Structures are given as structure tokens and as C-alpha cells.
Amino acid sequence: MRTIKIQFADFFPDWNAANNFIIRALKKHYQVEFSDQPDYLFFSCFGDEHLKYDCVKIFWTGEDLTPDFNLCDYAIAFDSMSFGDRYLRYPLFAIGGRVENALRNHVFSEADVADERGFCSFVVSNGNANPLREAFFHQLSEYKTVASGGRFLNNVGGPVEDKLAFLGDYRFNIAFENDMSEGYTSEKIMDAFAAKTVPIYWGNKKIAEDFNPDCFINCHDFQDFASVIEYVKKVDSDPVLYNRILTAPLFKEKSAPFAFTPAALEEFLCRIIDQPMETAKRISRFSRKSDYLNTQKEKAELYRLAHHNNLCKVLRRIVK
Numbered sequence: 497m498r499t500i501k502i503q504f505a506d507f508f509p510d511w512n513a514a515n516n517f518i519i520r521a522l523k524k525h526y527q528v529e530f531s532d533q534p535d536y537l538f539f540s541c542f543g544d545e546h547l548k549y550d551c552v553k554i555f556w557t558g559e560d561l562t563p564d565f566n567l568c569d570y571a572i573a574f575d576s577m578s579f580g581d582r583y584l585r586y587p588l589f590a591i592g593g594r595v596e597n598a599l600r601n602h603v604f605s606e607a608d609v610a611d612e613r614g615f616c617s618f619v620v621s622n623g624n625a626n627p628l629r630e631a632f633f634h635q636l637s638e639y640k641t642v643a644s645g646g647r648f649l650n651n652v653g654g655p656v657e658d659k660l661a662f663l664g665d666y667r668f669n670i671a672f673e674n675d676m677s678e679g680y681t682s683e684k685i686m687d688a689f690a691a692k693t694v695p696i697y698w699g700n701k702k703i704a705e706d707f708n709p710d711c712f713i714n715c716h717d718f719q720d721f722a723s724v725i726e727y728v729k730k731v732d733s734d735p736v737l738y739n740r741i742l743t744a745p746l747f748k749e750k751s752a753p754f755a756f757t758p759a760a761l762e763e764f765l766c767r768i769i770d771q772p773m774e775t776a777k778r779i780s781r782f783s784r785k786s787d788y789l790n791t792q793k794e795k796a797e798l799y800r801l802a803h804h805n806n807l808c809k810v811l812r813r814i815v816k
Contacts (some may be wrong), residue, residue, distance in 0.1 A: 500769060517591045518556070521762045522762070526769065535773060544796035547789070552768065552776045558588045560673075560680045566788050569778040570768055571759070576679035576702055579653055582778055584764040585679065587706070589686040590756040598689040599752065603745050614661035615640040615666040615732070617693070619659050621647040625674040632698070632721050633670060641730060642670065642675035663691035667738065668728065672710075673699025688712075696728060696740050706756075711744035 499718060500522070513519075513530070518538055522528050534613040537553045539546035540560050546553060546568075563571030565579060572584045580815045589595065618633055643666060645656035656662040663669050669688040673680060681700045685707070688695035691760035697703055710715075713731070718724045731738050745754065754760055768776055779785065812816055 497525070497527045499527040499529055500536060501529050501534045502536045502538065503531060503534035503788045504544040505537060505539040505549070507540045508542050511540075511601075517761070518765075519759060519766055525766055526761060532634075536769065539615060544792070544799075545646065547793045547796055549622075550781075552773065553779070554765075554768065558591075558682070560675055560677045566779065566785055567792065569776065570761070570764075572764070574677070574680040574703075581767060584761065585755065586761055586764075587679075587756070589680045589684075591683075592681055594686045594690065594753045595756050599687050601690050601692060602746055605622065613664075613693075614666040615642060616669040616670060616728075617666040618644045618649070618670075619646040619647065619656065620643050620644070620776050621655070622674060623648040625672075626676065628676075628698070628721075629670075629674075632638040632672065632715075632724075635721055636696075636725055636728065639725060640732075660687060660691045663688060663693050666693055667732065668713075669693045669695050671695035671697045676701065677700070678702055685712065689721070691744055692742070694731070694738065698725070708745050708748050711746055713739060713741070 501780065502522070502566055504511065507513075508698055519528060522742075534549070534551055537546060537549045537551050539549075539553060539555055541555075541557050541559055546555075553568045553570075554564050555573070556680065557563070557571075557573050560574065563573050563577050563583070563584060565571065570584075571581045572586050574585065574587055575583075576585060577583065591632040608676075613810070618638065620629070623630075631641055635646070641651075644651045645659070645662045647655050660702075669691070671688045674700040676699055684699075685695045687695050689711070695712040696715065696719060697712050698708075701716050703714060703716070705714075713724065713728060715724050716719070718727065731741060781788075
């Protein structure tokens, strides 16, 4: 196996560099060595350390952000777009075996379809999202109590430890994204599928291109939230209709589309790494793109200085 030198930068604080979906994909094809002078840098959106590196740079985000191809050679993100061989749409719901787990769990017995579970669940910890999500929670709660098991709007005595087990205790789940953006589909709807509950979804307007539209309630199919809630009431009171939605296949095909499988990610990464190094580099280091990169570096340095100065001011106040 060929040895490749890699590094990670600007990921979220609890990112496990030694064991993650990227590492697992790479180790199927290469010997992986971590290096401060990598040939391949994988970076995300929680900092600007990536600006210090001059190598093949591959951006990944689990957030609702569009890649800046002036700063990365390649990107893995949510957007429904094409950018030659430099981009892979690989949504968050496809990571960590969620698709496989949901398909494995999406098998129903008579007990599943004739259950007497609670009405609806809601598990959110980020209160700094599109206010429409909170508004829908309150509107639906006027019909029946919605059990909120996250840190935000919690009404069940504290955050739940096992999200899937909690979702499984209810017939519906409010599976709203943090915001509306084309192509942005996180783990929320997949968690609902894995828990054998009916998702009420809002976020990606093209969600029906990813999943079978018969297996969830898509808020984008309705004129407003009042119309959505009227339909939820209808489904809630009609066991035949509810069971039809609950048991509908998750995908139009019998299995998940190739684009959502680990093999798709492996193919993308191998296509990058198996090129000659100079061919793999796609960011221009010249002309206006060079000016743009230098501007980003200057902005990052100014931000660090400002942050440092503010900390110094705070410390001086504490000492006084």
C-alpha cells in the first residue's frame, strides 16, 4: 500500500483525528501517516489554520456552508451543484453508517404499525437557528403536547441520553434543519427513520430528490405551517394513512443510491490521491487568486490580534 502524509485542521473541538469517516475511507486504500508537512490537508470551517498550509487541500463541512474553491482544491459538502472533479455532495446523513442503520431498522412488525406511542418528539440543543423551527414546535404543541428532549425548550425533565430511543417512543418527530438551504440535509431525518417514527421535515427544498416522498411529511409541499399541522392531524387520526407513511420505502430504489454510500467517498478520495501531486493541486497561486488568498491570511491575522487584545483587556480589568 502506498503511504500518504495527511493532516486535519479547523475541525470542531471533539473531532477524533485518529478515527473518523475520512480516515476509515483512506485506510482501505493507503497507509496513512500524520505529518505537520502533509501532502493532503483535510480542513473544515472552525478556524483558519488551513491558510498556513501549501499542499493539496480538501475541505469538508457538516455545516450549512458553501465551499470556497479559491481556498480549497477539493470539497465535500451539501450543495446540490457540480464543480468538475473537485466536488462531492456527501450529506451529513450519509456519514457514520446512518443510512445502513436506518435501512436495517426499517422493517416492521404488526406491533410497530399498531403501536400506542406518544404523539411527537423534538430534540434540539441549538436555539440559535431559524426561528421558524421554534414557531412550528409551539404551533404543533397547541394540538397535542410535543415532547422536547434536547437542551432547547426541554419539557421532559432534562436532555435525553439516547436520542434514537427517545424518538422511538413517539409516532412523529419534528425533523427541522437549523436553516433552509438547497441540498442541506443533516442527520435529523435519518435519525427519525432509524427510530421508526414519521419525520415532519423542513429545510432542504429538494429533500424529495434524496428520499422517497411517501415516507415522510414534507413541509415544503404545503402552503404554510397551518396546512402542515392540519395534515399531521389527519395522519394522526387515520391509522391506515399513518402506517402507509411509516412503512414506505426510504428510497425510490430498493437500496440507498450509490452517492450516499462509503464507496462514493472512497472513489472521490482515491481519484484525488492517485493523481500526480502537481496535477491534484487546483488552486491557482498566481494573479488575482493569489491576492485573494493573501487577503484571507491578513484578515485571519487581524482577527487573531483583535482577539488577543480583547483577552488582554479583560485580564487587565480582572487584575485591577
